[in-house]
Amino acid sequence: MVTIQPFSIPDELAGYLYVTFFLANIPLGGILARIFFLVPKKTMGTLVMIECRELSKSYLIEKKSVFAVNNINLSINKGEFVVILGHSGSGKTTLLSLIGGLTSPDRGQVLVAGEENWQLSDNALSTMRNSRIGFIFQFASLIPTLTVMENILLPLTFSRNPAGSREMARDILSEVGLADRENAFPSQLSGGQQRRVAIARSFINRPDIILADEPTGDLDEETERDILELFRQYNANGTTFVVVTHNSNLAATQKNARVFSMRQGVLSAHTI
Amino acid sequence: MIPKNIEKQLNILDYALSSLWRRRLKSLSVLLVFAAVIFLLASFQMVTQALTAKAKQLLVHTPEITLQQMSAGRQEAIALTYSHQLAEIFGIRKVVPRIWGYYFDEVRLANYTIIGMDLSEIPGNALLDTTLLSGTMPEKAEQGKVVVGQSITKSLELGGRLTFSLFRPDLSLKSFEISGEFAPDTDILSHDLIVMNLADARDLFSIPTGLATDLCVYVTNPQEIETIAKKISAALPGVRVLTRPQIQKTYQVVFGWRSGFGSICLLAALAAFAILAWDKASGLSPEEKREIAILKVLGWETGDILAVRFWESVSVSGLACLVGITAAYIHVVYFAASLFRPVLMGWSVLRPELQLLPRLAAGDILLILAFTVIPYLAATVIPAWRNATVPADAALGG
Known part of the structure; x- marks a missing residue:
């Protein structure tokens, strides 16, 4: 019995598109691709969701410059699930901050959906973060004076459909198992519950990319399984994930996850 | 939308x-x-x-120029005979003598301000004349009639009475009858004020005839106040000349x-x-x-x-x-x-x-x-x- 996958394409066409999009990401190649392959500009570059080019970032520690991220080249396609493993201080969080446009690189470029982060104005960068990226931080980054519902709705403060936003937030709260806690304050929740609220908030604006820093750190086994299943569903629907963790089992829970190791700011393909 | x-x-x-x-x-x-x-x-x-x-x-009602006799840097009674010299200065409309003093009520430990003046002499009768709550200002011939500020009747504890007495310097009593009361909106100036005619004030303070505490000078053209004041200063060297703008400024x-x-x-x-x-x-x-x-x-x-x-x-x-x-x-x-x-x-x-x-x-x-x-x-x-x-x-x- 032949099973046809949704959106499956013949290998020949895949090869053709690969070349096209590869060229599209090289300035001259992009022009050539548009001329010879008649690829509309709008669709160009959408396959590669995140691209880091010779990315470096260092910090001064005791008057010594230490590389947190050292000359990283990384290309992540739309819908990929990327896991970056590494010990504390290996530079994983800095890499996420660079990708998310939270900090500027010393050298190199970060392109998100074809646009270079640090070529954007501060406002455009904020808009990009708001519309394209969902952040899950290592520490639950909730505003303590807001309720669970208000925290989740923060990215949608300027939404034109507040009523719809609330319904959407309730759906996501159900997905993370906190349907009955929407009016609770963060101080009334456990560390794991706070983490789940932060995860729910990262999904509220239906982002293209989820950047997650130790997303399962505070969770018990059962909740961790549920959350990773949720990640898998969102990933299956096309959301790109970049997850940094020291939990080497996390990658195994996701379909076709690409796994990297990071050590002293250097990224390398992970080998078991 | x-x-x-x-x-x-x-x-x-x-x-x-x-x-x-x-x-x-x-x-x-x-x-x-x-x-x-x-x-x-x-x-x-x-x-x-x-x-x-x-x-x-309220200071609109003050005289345009006030003259006070100075001696050793202190004020003393001024001679009414200066009026003759002032009459020669062009632009002066009227010179009215005034007795302005303070009466200390030892019983009630209160100070009253006394103004003795023949108000009918003032051009336009301008001494707070529009601001009486009741009664009339004392006329020149009306001996013992006074107009008082709001606080005076309370301080003297008159009740419904209209008469009261004050001590002369020799401790003999002089009687007065209230003929009017200043309006409350003049309180800032009139609250402790007793206005009487010149003769009564002279009698109360035992000031000799021919003297007053100051002379009020009214001019024909208010624009000329400063010029006339300078002329008076030149004519009467020992006299302090105060103009209305100066008092307002003070x-x-x-x-x-x-x-x-x-x-x-x-x-x-x-x-x-x-x-x-x-x-x-x-x-x-x-x-x-x-x-x-x-x-x-x-x-x-x-x-x-x-x-x-x-x-x-x-x-x-x-x-x-x-x-x-x-x-x-x-x-x-x-x-x-x-x-x-x-x-x-x-x-x-x-x-x-x-x-x-x-x-x-x-x-x-x-x-x-x-x-x-x-x-x-x-x-x-x-x-x-x-x-x-x-x-x-x-x-x-x-």
Whole structure:
């Protein structure tokens, strides 16, 4: 019995598109691709969701410059699930901050959906973060004076459909198992519950990319399984994930996850 | 359909108000301190303006030029014979002798101001003549008739009586009958005033005939006051010449000095508040810094974060202004500025019961805003701006 996958394409066409999009990401190649392959500009570059080019970032520690991220080249396609493993201080969080446009690189470029982060104005960068990226931080980054519902709705403060936003937030709260806690304050929740609220908030604006820093750190086994299943569903629907963790089992829970190791700011393909 | 920009600002305002509500204890304490400072400042400004305006309005009735005899730097009785010399100066309409003195009531420990003058002699009868509550001013021929200020009848405990007696210097009694009462709106000048004719005042103080305490000079053309005053100074070298503008200026200086004194005290309070506000606002708490960082990470623009702070500050300071100015108005109108009366109205035993009409011009409101709202806005928005422009990961500690 032949099973046809949704959106499956013949290998020949895949090869053709690969070349096209590869060229599209090289300035001259992009022009050539548009001329010879008649690829509309709008669709160009959408396959590669995140691209880091010779990315470096260092910090001064005791008057010594230490590389947190050292000359990283990384290309992540739309819908990929990327896991970056590494010990504390290996530079994983800095890499996420660079990708998310939270900090500027010393050298190199970060392109998100074809646009270079640090070529954007501060406002455009904020808009990009708001519309394209969902952040899950290592520490639950909730505003303590807001309720669970208000925290989740923060990215949608300027939404034109507040009523719809609330319904959407309730759906996501159900997905993370906190349907009955929407009016609770963060101080009334456990560390794991706070983490789940932060995860729910990262999904509220239906982002293209989820950047997650130790997303399962505070969770018990059962909740961790549920959350990773949720990640898998969102990933299956096309959301790109970049997850940094020291939990080497996390990658195994996701379909076709690409796994990297990071050590002293250097990224390398992970080998078991 | 609301324009997108206005809708965004409304959302930000909504967030700012709910943020204030979340920190209601802190917001309320800032609001109360802020309102108290504005209340003091506005009260002071209102009462100073009201008193100055009132004094200015009443001093219109003072003589255009007043002459006093000086001897060894002190005032003494002036001879009425100077009138002949003054008659030769062109532009003088009339010279009217006056006895202006103070009577100390030892029983009641009160000072009364006595003015003895033949009012019918004054051109236009201009001595507060339009401001009598009842009765008439004493005529030249009416011996023993007086017009008194509101506080005098209370101080003398007359009840329904219209007669009272005062002691001459030789301790013999001189009787008076009240023929009229000054209106309350002249209280600032008339509250301790007894007006009688010249002969009665001379009798009360035992001043010899041919002398008075001062001579009131009325001129034909008020534009010529200064010129005539100079001519008088030249003609009568030992005489102090006071013009109406000089007297008005003196009153303004007195009120100005008192209000300046009060303002300095208030400015000190204001400075303390500004330092407190700056300290509170500039040293954003770690929670506040974290909140700003989280908002940035979630895609809020720097301008949105500043707008939240701006609306928070505008709400607090606007409400504080409203509360402070309203409380100041009530304080001045209904409580007769009881907090500032001793400073602004002197320490007289007979205190005038003034009904002040507060005056607060647009310039005064702008002054209050400049000293309160603008520093507060700066003290709250600038630190937020500094925080909102640093990379968000630094504030998150990532």
